[in-house]
Amino acid sequence: MEESSDRTSLSQVRRVVLVLSGKGGVGKSTITTELALAFRHAGKKVGILDVDLCGPSIPRMLRVCRPEVHQCESGWVPVYADTQQSLALMSIGFLLEHPDEAVVWRGPKKTALIGQFVSDVAWGELDILLVDTPPGTSDEHLAVLENLRKHRVDGAVLVTTPQECSNIFSKGGGEELAKLTGSEFLGCVPLDPQLTQSLEEGEDFLQAFPKSATFSAINTIANTLQSRLEDD
Numbered sequence: 335m336e337e338s339s340d341r342t343s344l345s346q347v348r349r350v351v352l353v354l355s356g357k358g359g360v361g362k363s364t365i366t367t368e369l370a371l372a373f374r375h376a377g378k379k380v381g382i383l384d385v386d387l388c389g390p391s392i393p394r395m396l397r398v399c400r401p402e403v404h405q406c407e408s409g410w411v412p413v414y415a416d417t418q419q420s421l422a423l424m425s426i427g428f429l430l431e432h433p434d435e436a437v438v439w440r441g442p443k444k445t446a447l448i449g450q451f452v453s454d455v456a457w458g459e460l461d462i463l464l465v466d467t468p469p470g471t472s473d474e475h476l477a478v479l480e481n482l483r484k485h486r487v488d489g490a491v492l493v494t495t496p497q498e499c500s501n502i503f504s505k506g507g508g509e510e511l512a513k514l515t516g517s518e519f520l521g522c523v524p525l526d527p528q529l530t531q532s533l534e535e536g537e538d539f540l541q542a543f544p545k546s547a548t549f550s551a552i553n554t555i556a557n558t559l560q561s562r563l564e565d566d
């Protein structure tokens with residue numbers, strides 16, 4: 335039974351990439367959203383799995399408001415953020431009747447729901463699936479990783495701010511952290527009020543500001559990530 339649901343949910347997904355951060359508020363959902371848009375503009379079919387129970391913010395960033403979520407035989411049907419149906423989204427927020435309901439899901443029930451959620455989305459064919467994970471090393475976080483591990487994880491993007499790493503790095507903290515952990519430094523996204531505004535309004539920043547430094551930074555990160563995923 336489990337095997338057949340595995341086949342239908344992630345088997346046609348070419349690459350699964352987790353977006354992680356040590357704590358909330360560092361720009362994880364922002365990076366997830368912008369990378370997804372960059373891949374979409376590059377002609378890829380992209381999915382976002384938003385598992386951040388504390389604050390499912392991707393639907394707002396992509397202006398996908400509280401849709402009706404349907405189930406088919408192979409699971410929850412994702413919602414498309416664009417008319418071309420190249421950006422699919424499934425958010426744990428869609429399944430919560432009230433935005434505040436996340437807080438009453440606790441303990442084993444919450445963990446079980448998340449586990450189920452991860453493997454029960456009928457993605458169909460995707461080039462890349464980005465997973466916006468809950469921050470930290472909570473039970474939910476581990477449940478997401480545990481469940482994805484049963485399938486496949488091809489990579490992870492760690493989002494951090496210079497301040498989060500250590501206060502000895504006033505800037506370049508991400509680069510230092512990459513060196514310390516032996517991972518590849520993908521890039522640095524400037525703090526850009528236009529990006530904040532685009533996210534608040536659910537508009538496509540990459541389409542609206544193609545000449546900005548932030549646009550190039552995001553595109554460079556997306557291209558590097560894409561080429562590393564192809565190397566594998």
Ligand SMILES: Nc1ncnc2c1ncn2[C@@H]1O[C@H](COP(=O)(O)OP(=O)(O)O)[C@@H](O)[C@H]1O
Nearest residue numbers: 358359360361362363364524525526529530533
């Ligand atoms: N590079 C940036 N420039 C400007 N604002 C940003 C940037 N990255 C994130 N933000 C803003 O910071 C806030 C937190 O970002 P978010 O992506 O929701 O963090 P997380 O998912 O890590 O909790 C959001 O309001 C977002 O609009």
Ligand SMILES: [Mg+2]
Nearest residue numbers: 362363386391
């Ligand atoms: Mg977030």
